[in-house]
Amino acid sequence: MATRKLLLLPGDGIGPEAMAEVEKLVAVMNDVTGSGFVTETALVGGAAYDAEGAPVSDATMDLALAADAVLFGAVGGPKWDGVAYEKRPEAGLLRLRKDMQLFANLRPAICYPALADASSLKREIIEGLDLLIVRELTGGVYFGEPKEIIDLGNGQKRAIDTQVYDTYEIERIARAAFELARTRRGKVTSMEKRNVMKSGLYWNEVVTRIHRDEYADLTLEHMLADSGGMQLVRAPKQFDVIVTDNLFGDMLSDIAAMLTGSLGMLPSASLGAADEVTGRRKALYEPVHGSAPDIAGKGIANPLAMIASFAMALRYSFAMIAEADALDASIAEVLESGGRTADIMAEGCRRIGTSEMGDAVAERF
Amino acid sequence: MATRKLLLLPGDGIGPEAMAEVEKLVAVMNDVTGSGFVTETALVGGAAYDAEGAPVSDATMDLALAADAVLFGAVGGPKWDGVAYEKRPEAGLLRLRKDMQLFANLRPAICYPALADASSLKREIIEGLDLLIVRELTGGVYFGEPKEIIDLGNGQKRAIDTQVYDTYEIERIARAAFELARTRRGKVTSMEKRNVMKSGLYWNEVVTRIHRDEYADLTLEHMLADSGGMQLVRAPKQFDVIVTDNLFGDMLSDIAAMLTGSLGMLPSASLGAADEVTGRRKALYEPVHGSAPDIAGKGIANPLAMIASFAMALRYSFAMIAEADALDASIAEVLESGGRTADIMAEGCRRIGTSEMGDAVAERF
């Protein structure tokens, strides 16, 4: 059995607690199925800034580039609010995304039946929800230059960010979305603001062309991003795959996550292009929730999003589909059995902590 | 009594039908209260493009600049999808906003008790909701240059939009938000992406300074825009006034509108600075809903958002507070009485058309 190299980057806040539960599962998997995972752990975010002076060090970047998959916890917190922009915890995550060229961010929003009542939306609106947001992750306003604050010299300053998309960037994310739709219900909704932004206009044009030339058998629909946000709130089950740019994807995927009522449940995968020779792709997996500094260190955080992120790693980086399915099923079973961390607690359920939740999943696996 | 000059720009789709109901109310008001409104009507959007070759003509711009208030219906529709970017219907609206310097866009999201069940959210989440989004409307990525699609000459194109904010633009919208909060519950939440955007970082800094120096008695809270979107879906009643930039405001106000379950109900006001001598400010009032081409011309559109926009005009342009309150009360009464257009129809209610709805409000006024 080949070794499988996992780099663990627990990060800040509840990241380390959640990651500890994944480590349990890795150990179980190595024991039970002999999967041969080898893990290394490094710092990222505020923790890395404090210890190493940068939110991700060059040495850690080298480890990330050499790993088969990176598991990422969460970064940030009020402790680092005063840190210079270039060294803030989030800069570590952004460097990982950019240097690993992880252009495709997959964010499923799934409503677990056992949790449907936790949503602020009516049960009938979200029961059975299963959509996938495919967010462009290495372009747009996140990385475009100029990005600066300049002094105009008359008591005024000017802050500038630049949204930039090149043809190939839109083409590859469109293809990723169509490929994923093919394994699902065959429908892609592309969202932009073509009525206001030139990048939206061009995004629309390129996605339309890729559909026509390469995926005409699938369904493509276009929606303005503001309407898209409304439709997500009004009737989210109309969607299968949503493809959108970096900033709209940030907003829309958070809204989609909140619909499910269980933010602490949702994983994400950030994927690079497949290597032409080996077929392998760089990848980073992270929960959608943040570092939640207010509850960090109390042993009450929900580790399921982190565990589900590991399940995505099994699926997308190691083609261990049966294991991924089994892990997802274990999560659903634990929920059905009534075990709940504080964030998803409900009447008639049993409240458990982070570690107990990890154990419960591992037992059922 | 001085005359009060209203410019009516019905626009496309359901715009003209909705505007017709406002005209009824203007007539009633002139009769009953001698308010002396004088109206002129002109084309905008696709209708203006078809008839005059531009989505807003120079002559119409002159009328808008001379009016005491502009009432705007809606623009756009699939008919104009092929029109050049510079002449598309939306460009008419954007020119009005820019040339009239309407930098402050006020979008209340109110949940009418009679309509609480129409929301996709649970009743307890939105019952009693009353928040106000103050969106910056003449800056940011909507207007920043460069804004273009360039040919890179190697088979690749590059699409660019630019987000730009100068100090004074952030200062004046922050002041507008604080002034409005003072007439409400005294709390402002500022939303940006300071962890990713320099304009977000600077926005945060300027809003913080204006609060500290001029409005320290009010409460200021900062939220990342993606979290803000989530919080709007999870617990919208935590907000009083939300202040945010042009693009985030576009997304967030549409989401807030959808929460109420009655998009056809929500008005907006776009205001300029007060003239130093006369104290008068340029203003445009428009419903939040779009042109809804699919139901246009059928006499079934909901005119209440357009009528409520007129109520905002009474309030903000003419200081006719009693009349504005009376008009808002008439709208609520009609809803309580069970009269409903198709979009807000519910069991046990009476379905009525656009014109009947306008009559019902006018009768109660």
Ligand SMILES: CC(C)[C@H](C(=O)O)[C@@H](O)C(=O)O
């Ligand atoms: C932490 C932050 C930089 C990040 C982003 O804006 O992309 C986060 O919100 C996310 O969605 O992964």
Ligand SMILES: CC(C)[C@H](C(=O)O)[C@@H](O)C(=O)O
């Ligand atoms: C029609 C369009 C240009 C406009 C915008 O994006 O501002 C609309 O969505 C709005 O919110 O008023």
